[in-house]
Amino acid sequence: METKQHHAVLFPFMAKGHIIPLLHFAHLLLRRRIHVTFVTTPGTRSFVADHLAGHPSSDVVTIPFPQLGILPPGVESSDKLPSMSLFPPFAMSTKLMQPDFDRALVTLHATRPVDFLVSDGFLGWTLESANKFGIPRLVFYGMSCYASCICKAVGDGNLLAGADLADDDPVTLPEFPWIQVTRNEIEPPFSDPEPKGPYFDFHISCFVSSANSFGLIVNGCYEMEPFFVDHWNRHALPKAWCVGPFCLAEPDNMSSSSNVTNGPIVVQPNNKAPAWWMKWLDRKLEQGVPILYVAFGSQAEISSDQVKEIARGLEDSGVSFLWVIKDHDLELGEDRFEDRGVVVREWVDQREILTHPSVQGFMSHCGLNSTMEAISAGVPILAWPMMAEQPLNARMVAEEIKVGLRVETCDGSVKGFVTRVGLSKMVKELMEGERGKEARKRTKEYGEITRKAMEEGAGSSWRNLGLLIDEICGRKEA
Numbered sequence: 001m002e003t004k005q006h007h008a009v010l011f012p013f014m015a016k017g018h019i020i021p022l023l024h025f026a027h028l029l030l031r032r033r034i035h036v037t038f039v040t041t042p043g044t045r046s047f048v049a050d051h052l053a054g055h056p057s058s059d060v061v062t063i064p065f066p067q068l069g070i071l072p073p074g075v076e077s078s079d080k081l082p083s084m085s086l087f088p089p090f091a092m093s094t095k096l097m098q099p100d101f102d103r104a105l106v107t108l109h110a111t112r113p114v115d116f117l118v119s120d121g122f123l124g125w126t127l128e129s130a131n132k133f134g135i136p137r138l139v140f141y142g143m144s145c146y147a148s149c150i151c152k153a154v155g156d157g158n159l160l161a162g163a164d165l166a167d168d169d170p171v172t173l174p175e176f177p178w179i180q181v182t183r184n185e186i187e188p189p190f191s192d193p194e195p196k197g198p199y200f201d202f203h204i205s206c207f208v209s210s211a212n213s214f215g216l217i218v219n220g221c222y223e224m225e226p227f228f229v230d231h232w233n234r235h236a237l238p239k240a241w242c243v244g245p246f247c248l249a250e251p252d253n254m255s256s257s258s259n260v261t262n263g264p265i266v267v268q269p270n271n272k273a274p275a276w277w278m279k280w281l282d283r284k285l286e287q288g289v290p291i292l293y294v295a296f297g298s299q300a301e302i303s304s305d306q307v308k309e310i311a312r313g314l315e316d317s318g319v320s321f322l323w324v325i326k327d328h329d330l331e332l333g334e335d336r337f338e339d340r341g342v343v344v345r346e347w348v349d350q351r352e353i354l355t356h357p358s359v360q361g362f363m364s365h366c367g368l369n370s371t372m373e374a375i376s377a378g379v380p381i382l383a384w385p386m387m388a389e390q391p392l393n394a395r396m397v398a399e400e401i402k403v404g405l406r407v408e409t410c411d412g413s414v415k416g417f418v419t420r421v422g423l424s425k426m427v428k429e430l431m432e433g434e435r436g437k438e439a440r441k442r443t444k445e446y447g448e449i450t451r452k453a454m455e456e457g458a459g460s461s462w463r464n465l466g467l468l469i470d471e472i473c474g475r476k477e478a
């Protein structure tokens with residue numbers, strides 16, 4: 001007997017670090033035979049469509065990105081902003097998409113009733129849209145429960161209120177006395193002694209919408225942070241559902257499936273020629289040379305002085321490396337690395353790199369996606385957080401689950417400059433030292449845990465997603 005195919009609408013915030021995990025999540029839903037409509041803007045449509053690979057149970061719907069005078073025309077993804085100082089107006093301008101989104105939802109709902117909406121935490125206004133149609137909303141913030149619990153503890157306790165608190169003074173969290181944070185580790189406006197202003201109000205309205213949503217989906221598994229998941233679910237709303245790591249979602253390449261229950265499944269062959277850096281990694285594997293992968297996500301801003309110092313530090317370390325940089329023009333004199341290190345100035349398939357057997361370490365800014373991709377590949381991290389909640393992810397990595405080490409800054413501040421000496425010392429420690437060895441062992445253990453969690457049928461994340469779908473779709477049908 002055929003069962004009704006459920007329909008989910010997914011609407012990420014316009015940033016690669018937010019779109020990518022929801023694309024992976026889309027594949028998790030497609031594997032459950034749920035029809036997915038992915039909402040995005042025209043400028044990111046092809047990126048989204050490529051990832052969904054024309055899956056017949058998926059659609060891509062675009063709505064225009066609002067054009068505000070303050071933002072450069074044509075920028076529809078925060079990683080394309082010329083400066084992250086434009087992030088607040090970029091994020092706030094998404095509110096102007098509501099009328100178009102509402103119209104899109106009317107059509108979608110009339111054509112194929114929507115069972116639930118998954119939308120980004122930054123798109124708080126989508127709760128109101130969903131409520132108009134009685135559609136339950138799941139929120140995705142792209143944060144671990146560890147980081148969410150710390151942010152909540154800091155906010156609820158007003159812990160950074162003291163005007164005389166210096167930026168690097170440690171503050172102990174009463175709820176988690178083994179954790180200390182500094183003002184420099186919390187993103188403005190929340191690090192201000194008295195947070196206020198339109199961007200603060202914007203976030204507060206997003207938090208309120210989030211708390212009033214059906215649930216929070218977490219890009220991680222319960223076993224990675226059980227204490228913090230339980231803490232969140234006892235003291236905060238909405239309920240957190242650990243259904244990841246999303247990067248372990250296998251694409252469901254169905255070529256034909258209008259009849260979703262019994263449709264033939266044809267796996268499309270991967271005809272892509274390997275990128276030159278993957279061939280380089282293969283060669284290094286044959287030579288038995290371990291590689292440090294160096295990358296800082298899609299939107300980190302690093303000064304050219306700092307980039308040049310990274311080059312010197314990598315050179316001094318004697319370690320072999322593959323370094324992806326966003327700055328296409330900066331002159332680094334790469335020839336001096338000879339065959340020991342390569343610099344890639346293109347978009348790479350990061351997961352493909354991290355799962356290559358020659359990659360034995362990852363110097364990372366600790367965006368949550370990169371963190372989860374490294375852990376699930378069993379690659380230990382050299383944490384160098386740059387912005388957003390990355391300092392908290394770095395704490396989780398180095399102190400809580402101990403799957404990595406941290407770079408040393410010249411003044412001990414999380415925002416401090418990293419010299420060639422500090423960098424090469426920690427690179428060597430990660431790749432060759434005892435602490436690196438210990439972190440590698442623990443990362444492999446956590447990698448195994450994450451893979452088990454995602455196992456079809458038995459894994460905790462797999463089962464959680466099943467329970468969530470039953471609950472949310474059941475509610476709709478009741």
Ligand SMILES: O=c1ccn([C@@H]2O[C@H](COP(=O)(O)OP(=O)(O)O[C@H]3O[C@H](CO)[C@@H](O)[C@H](O)[C@H]3O)[C@@H](O)[C@H]2O)c(=O)[nH]1
Binds near residue numbers: 346366
């Ligand atoms: O050449 C590249 C560069 C990046 N990526 C991918 O892009 C994503 C980047 O995400 P992430 O590592 O989380 O970094 P950001 O882009 O910086 O992510 C933003 O979004 C994350 C999720 O909310 C937050 O944790 C970060 O702090 C925030 O900066 C990852 O999946 C990478 O694999 C590639 O595949 N190829």
